[in-house]
Amino acid sequence: MTTTSPTYTERTTVVLPSDVVVPDLGTVLVLTLAPEDGSDRPCTLGPAGLANVERALADAARRASAGEIAALVLTGTGRTFLAGADLHLIRTATRAEQVRELAEAGHRVVAALADLPVPTLAHLNGAALGGGLELALACDYRAADPGVRAIGLPETHLGLLPGWGGCTTLPRIVGPDTALTVVVDNPARGNRTLKVADALRAGIVDVVLPGADGPADAMAPALAWLRSVVAGEVEQPRRAAAATDQEWTTAVAARRPLAEARAAGGAPAALRALDTVAAARSLPRAEAFALEDEALVDLVMSDQLRAGLYAFDLLTRRAKKPAGRPADVAPREIRSVGVAGAGLMAGQLALLLARSLRVPVTMRDLDDERARKGLAAVHAQIDQDVAKGRLREEDAEQLRPLLRVTTDLGDLAGADLVIEAVFEELAVKQRVFAELEDVVSPTTVLATNTSALSVTAMAEHLRHSERVVGLHFFNPVAMMPLVEVVRAAATDETSYATAFAVAQACRKTAVAVADAPGFVVNRLLIRLLGEVLGALEEGTPVTEADAALRPMGLPMGPFQLLQLVGPAVAEHVLVSLRQNLGERYPDSPGLAAVVESGRSFVLGEGRPSASSPVDPAVGELFGARRVPQPPDAGALLDRVRRALAEEAGLLLAEGVARDAQDVDLAMILGAGWPLHLGGITPYLDRTGAAEAATGARFHEPGVASLPAQ
Template identity: 70%
Template sequence: MTVVHATDLEVTDLGTVLVLTLAPEDGADRPCTLGERGLTNLRAALTAARDRAEEGHLAAVVLTGTGRTFLAGADLRAIRAARDETEARRLARLGHEVVAAIADLPVPTLAHLNGAALGGGLEMALACDYRTAGHNVRAIGLPETYLGLVPGWGGCTFLPRLVGPEAALEIIIDNPSRNNRLLDAPAALAAGLVDVVLPGPDAAPADAGAHDVAGAGAGEDVLFPRGSVALPRAVLEWLRQAVDGQVPVARRVERPTGPHPADPADDAEWLAAVDRRRDFVHARAAGGAAAPEHALRAVAASRTRSRAESFAVEDEALVHLVVTDALRASLYAFDLLGHRARRPAGRPEGVPAREIRSVGVAGAGLMAGQLALLLARSLRVPVTMRDLDDERARRGLAAVHDEVERQRARGRISDAGAARLRELVRVTTDVADLAGADLVVEAVFEELAVKQRVFAELEGVVGADTVLATNTSALSVSAMAAPLIHPERVVGLHFFNPVAQMPLVEVVRAAQTDDVAYSTAFAVAQACRKTAVAVADAPGFVVNRLLVRLLGEVLGALEDGTTVAEADRALVPMGLPMGPFQLLQLVGPAVAEHVLRTLRHDLGERYPDSPGLARVVREGRSFVTGAGRPTAASPVDPAIGELFGARRVARPLDAAGLLERVRRALAEETALLLDDSVVAGAEDVDVAMVLGAGWPLHNGGLTPYLDRTGTSEAVLGRRFHEPGVASLPQ
């Protein structure tokens, strides 16, 4: 529970400033959130502050947090506990009561963002007159639509008035859809979200009580209460100057209380910002993600309405979303990504990882270069790529240097950091140059015989303790290791493409992999800030096994006579990041055909052969039109259908029939890989599909979606999860 510590500070030329510090009840170093009790505590503190201000005893009120958090938003446990609309409405209205109490205080108010300000926490800050932020704050935003909610405590009402509708909708809708992108303090300043960025404090023990800061130096901090918080002196000095009008504070429009007067210029900007996002939110809603559409409606509605009317619109949106299975699935997945990332199931307990002082990468192609750069940047050790000839090696190193330069030009690394990376990544054609590596990652052509030859060559030169890893996406790691003298040191480290962006690593334990090699693989994934999922050595592991099964069903339907148009719209209700044809083109038809054939050989005829896909590869055709890397928006080429139809049936599936076929196939394949103990449980399937395949959070990953659609019980006679785990309680 969040409690509120009240401290009076006497500020020269301003008067008594009441600082309300939000802190965990037990004093632990954890992010503060607001449930019903925390909101009640804050409301009580604000009521007392209002009374004192009305009596003339306060000059201003400051809200701040503790540790690395201002406020991390609403307590998701409280949201999950709401079983019906009545409970959801009570929480929504209580949040609105608190932000209204902040906004209506009769003295100037300031929120100092000492740390993360997210969701409902940021909405509390938006209700204040001013906002300051510490220079090192890195997490500011409204992630509600990412989770399946809306900014329902004033965010859709206050933010457009503060920063304008375009910037507000970027924060409310666009950023959450970009893998929950957040703002750091400088970006929040540029957006107009905060008024100034100030140096952060250096906390030190101090006694509670009132403090006179009149004599404090500009660089000193005011410490309170019980030594738990340090408020930068600069915050109070800036507040004094802002109240006196000595520093300019830009505002688009005053916060709404009564109806907003019509302004043609403002209306045009507002309507344009909303219209630009209509197609996007409609598409998300068609895929099962209703939250962005509700948020857009709430922002649009707040254009001319009073604060109370706008709050009522937010209440209705929030109440509607809270009592849906989609939200519960989203919260299940969100919690899962957090704790599974910290403690992946299957990581050896108490087994120290091998110290990595240098790394080798077998290969210098695209994937090898991405791995080399990631490992150099993450582990901060020398990385040597090795390829067969000087030309390949030169191209590989040039590609790494080009990427380093792109990162430097975008401001993601400094000049010094770029120079350091260029020094760390080297290239060679002599395998002996990998002799001193503690870890060598193989990233060569996806053929078993080729990889076996590479490992045999490496074993002849590396040390006895060197860990050998393969980045294979589907081949047997055990088969690669079997011919070696020491197969126990071989492990799978399946990074996804593009390596820098994709957050998942499948850590594959082969038949003879020992605990040290396996623990080292997890440590490397953690150092690279990736989420690791422990998988057994089985064909396709998890992500590719399921994705290829999905694509195989689509291709199989095309061979049966389903039209390209029907197949293209069939999977829209699943809300996937891109359609099957865009995905096939992104993977590459040749790669897709190779993996489909491999899994058909290893797992059986439920992975269908596709003569049409073979023709696509042979004739150099594309599933989509347009040049460049395929995206979700790439138009599908309807003419590609002429290559399929090798097994036409009398009544081919329409879109609804194909969707059902894909769902049933995924339920079957998921059950089979769980029965084979490829992963520890359904939770790992969901982590893998969310992080490795972009499976929607509002689906909870894969298994809650199969439960919610009734597919699990129809195919398997059982659910993957009990009701209430990733759905509304029954």
């Protein structure tokens, strides 16, 4: 069950110096950061790379003092200025001294840049993230190419903080409120970064330069601008005025409730960054940098940070190359698509497939009224996307004609792929596939969007069951990044490869799952909800059950999730899993009563959210199995953790998921499992639930936690 600890060797960044003579300015030393191996990968800095930069700056300081250079420009290669510290080295650090050395080396570099006795310019030729932006902030000026799309300090999203001067320098350049937007707010908003125009407005970038005529002249605009600034021909870039005490207090106080809530949910980085920014306000640079060092060491030498970096690695590496995708098997070419159904889910799928594949997509339903409503809903969604700026009108004009609707099954005859999105009942889906098989080509791939039913059972009576595959998209389809790709007993390599190719074309992350009840995400989520509902039946009050899971840091509570999914849908899946997997998925008469009565688990109208208040009165429908001492919040949390550990262990033992990494990737992308928890299995290891329930950890120490000492 365990996965092994990672090993890693630094991919060193080198510094390429060159002298450029600029008329009316003098000799400008251009330092270009580049990968040592000559590849086009983004540059990062570990100990060797930092040493290279430090030596280059020491030489620059010597030359500046000798009058050999009049200015210095720092730039990058390819599409990246600098992507910051090498996160893989941070993930494998075993001692606090290693982390402190890396933090102090970064601070020596930014201090050396800031202290050069000649004007310095950071030329942002591409993305400047984390430590990359911190090096740029140490320069006197920052110029950016117009195509730069990623500027920011994403550290708190990963469980770190800006530890090479970002907490100290940025507030002094742009003011505390703007700085905290970059340090705390943006990482919490889906790791948002700034485009170059946003960075210019914020005062992080001083000028956006026109594109150069070609690679040979790439530095010409930056050098010309630097000359004009030094010569006083253009105004000095604006800098924020020193903030007042009230401005500092307001900026910090505005972020504290959210940061404290995240810390209570197991994500301390934002609060630590907030406190560090506030404390560094009036300190000398050396003392402020020492605060950053201390905070960085504390965060890195924690299980939470290692779990977050493990999850980040899943999203940046494994998500791009799904395990289980057939190698050297060509997917079927998709020139047209059919969708069986025209309801809400069918319409979402049709729109996604038409927009992603740019091929005709035909929805088919049983009668004209349903068909018309389905197409009207799709067109309304297109109009809404245009109105909100998510889709250009010219793209919408090309998209609308691709979407069609019919009541004639024969209109799907020419489709290369047909995906069914009808009522979640096995007999209905079997009938749909049987009807389709009489119409479509023997090579047409038939896919089901089922969330829990057996794909093998759907295909077992077909003449060509080998071309049936599961493509479980999550709702809402446009937003949810996961697709569970389900291989049935007879699915052939071509159909399976086609399913992965379709998911990739739709810009979704595919996770291979075996054909088993609930697959991965719903099986685990319903197990969690089943334990909560079971506690209500035993007499736990709704408010106490709601509070019990808050330490898990989930994106919403169990009752908001139940209402979002829909009580009827949740009951249907719970009953189905109970029938297929046994009594560990409990019977819930209270949930059935909620469905029958039309009651809601939360108060308020509209789509439930994480902030929707729970309705305590709904608890009166539960209590079918009351016990003298129902679980309190602590006991319920422990019970949920053990249940999840047991179910995850069974998923792996049964081969439903290939390994714990795929379970984590699926839960992060399909269930919103917090990135800072590392996914579900590191959390269960860290809390002891894995060993308590299964007798073993899912990962060896050092994979998603601190290495064993």
